[in-house]
Amino acid sequence: MSPLDPLLVRDLAPRALGVLVRRGCGFAAAEDAVQEAVIEASVRWPGDGVPRDPLAWLVTVAHRRHLDAVRSDAARHRRERAALDEPVPGPTEQADDTLQLLFLCCHPSLSPSSAVALTLRAVGGLTTREIAEAFLVPEATMAQRISRAKRTLGDARFDRPGDPAAVLRVLYLVFTAGYAGRVDLVAEAIRLTRQLRTGVRDPEVDGLLALMLLHHARAAARLNRHGDLVPLDRQDRSRWDTAEIAEGVAVLQAALARGRHGEYQVQAAIAALHDDAATAAETDWPQILAWYDELIALRPDNPVVALNRAVAVGEVDGPLVALRELDAVAGRLRGHHRLAAVRAHLTERAGDRVAAARLYAQAAAGATTVAERDHLTRQAARLGQD
Amino acid sequence: MPKYLLLKHYNGGPAPIGNHGPMTGWAPEDVTAHLDAQRRIGDELRASGEFIDAQALAPTGSYVRFGGPDAAPVTDGPFPEAKELIAGWYLVDVDSEARALEIAAHVSSAPGRGGRPLYEWIEVRPVLEDVPATDQA
Known part of the structure; x- marks a missing residue:
């Protein structure tokens, strides 16, 4: 048996x-x-x-x-x-049942963590234990989170069309959480986004799928054999998954052609330009910068976009221009852990190694992941050597 | 989702407020009320799906360090109960830093001597995750 x-x-x-x-x-x-x-x-x-x-x-x-x-x-x-x-008699299954379920699980009345947990449980079919392991919390805590989410939805029925943007946010959260735990949430996020795409014709859904594929394609190269973070410009690009890149680019191009750009498509376009460069030196920074300008127009409320844009400015117009632009947005980024890291990178490129070392140390103290902290600590130590 | 360690500093912290003295000097019902509050907070965090761990620490401990090659470890203490002590912690998994601060303030409101809120300082420390989600600026 x-x-x-x-x-x-x-x-x-x-x-x-x-x-x-x-x-x-x-x-x-x-x-x-x-x-x-x-x-x-x-x-x-x-x-x-x-x-x-x-x-x-x-x-x-x-x-x-x-x-x-x-x-x-x-x-x-x-x-x-x-x-x-008593149910209305009907066919066993309709193609969009799973999608309706997805919309329900990403209901705006749920907190992000609840929506993520419920989506993985009810739509992803993962066990509570698997989800708990993925988020490194006790199984009882995850069970409670899921049961609360179910209660919040209560007897919600399919009476209104769902909001694709809410679903995309939840799927993106699943994707980004995927790098932390032991369960392969990245694969799960990609699978669910593919499912969403079968029923929802929105170029942003394609954009999110492309973004996931274009990032995931680099997964094998982003950590070295010690588990240390390898920055994009130092990665062994021969280890990138070319099939995944090709699929991501194809999905993205079809989405962009429909002429309704959104933040996921634009982020995917930036990822595609990185993936497209055979070496870091061949990266098309002017085009990346142009996409960042479009991203800022789409998300003027998000200062992190301005932070990332500064890196591109540094490559196109030089580190001094980038540092000046960063100063202009620094007020909105106060306390953001990556501000010091980007400043450190630009300051080193501008030639001030002492100040860069200090900024790297400051960035290490504010890092939110062990891998980033270790990387930034090594950067500070490298500059402090001479 | 982000994790935070909420360290209970008892009488310590930036500017200690209302010295309640050691719990051994409280009225028994005040001690009971305080411990009940700790259990209740744990139960609330379990019910909200945010609980990872809660522990109480003995007030005293000893220090130990490597003694050098071919030497025994060096120990020091145990020391009598220090004014600044870590009484215990809650480890939570929450949606935001704001929520972690809210829980910490709630922990701080637990009753102390005479049933007055303890106004205990709670240190909120983010737990580092393993790796960032993306490698690209």
């Missing part, structure tokens, strides 16, 4: 949940019912064999469990509930 294939469950459970929610079951109750059906499957399938249509099996069992729960609930409260949530 073989145990239930976890990948099969991961694929089926979110789809079954999507069907139940589409049929009108409240989200929280539907999620509980699907979990019970999965438990039943884990008991029966290994002995009886996997049913011919395992999704239909899960939906049927989950729906029965849901009705049981509603009935006992109704009995407990001694009152009739309208129609006992």
Whole structure:
């Protein structure tokens, strides 16, 4: 008797949940019912064999469990509930069930961490333990976060179209979190963004997918064998994933051609220009700078964009110009941990090694990751040697 | 999501407010009320899905260091309870720094001697993550 294939469950459970929610079951109750059906499957399938249509099996069992729960609930409260949530008969699955689920899990009423956890659980099909490990928190804490999120959504139903921008923000958070933990959340973020793309024709969805692919393509080169961070200009570019770059560029070009630029497309365009350079020296900085100008126009409220733009200015117009421009935005960046790091880089290029060493030390003290702190500490130490 | 260590400094911190003295000098019901508050805070953080860890530390400890090649480790202490002591900590996983500060202020409001808020200084330290999400400016 073989145990239930976890990948099969991961694929089926979110789809079954999507069907139940589409049929009108409240989200929280539907999620509980699907979990019970999965438990039943884990008991029966290994002995009886996997049913011919395992999704239909899960939906049927989950729906029965849901009705049981509603009935006992109704009995407990001694009152009739309208129609006992008897489902509208319909096909087992519609293509957009999973997408509807995704929109629900990224509902603006949820905090970012709750939306991320619920999305990975309900749409990604990851176990609570896997999500807890990915975010390095106790399993009980993650279980509580997910159950609170479910309660917040309560009996939310599909009554309004979702907001793609909210979904993109959550998927981007999953992607950026992916580099910290042991579970491959980057792959998960890419998978979910691909799913979103099958149902939502928005060039920003393509832009986000391209951005993820173009960054992920460099994953093998960004850390050395000691686990130290390797800056972009020092990476072994032969280790970049050319197939992933090619796909990212193709997706991006098709998106840009539609003429509705957004921040994800523009960030992807910048990533593409880096990926496109055979050596760091061949990087097309003037074009990168032009994209940063467009990004600033799109996100004038985000001072971090101005910070990153300063690096490009440094390459195009020289470090002194870049430092002057940085001074102009420094007030809005006060306390941002990367301000000192960018200043240090530009100051060293301007030739002031003593001041650069001091700025690198300051940047190291403000770093938010161990890898950055170690890198900045080594930079300060390197300049302090002579 | 970012993690923060909330260090309970008891009587220490930038400008100590309202010296409550060591807990052993409080009325028993004040001690109980204080410890109940700590448990309640832990339960609240569990319920909100933000809890990672909470520990209380013994007030005294000893120092130890490498003694040099072929020498025994050097130890010092234990010292009597210092004025500045770390009484314990909460480790939380939250959506923002603002939320970590809010929790810390709540921890600081726990009742002390006579049931008055302790106004304890809580040191909020960000926990470094492993690696940044991107490698590109």
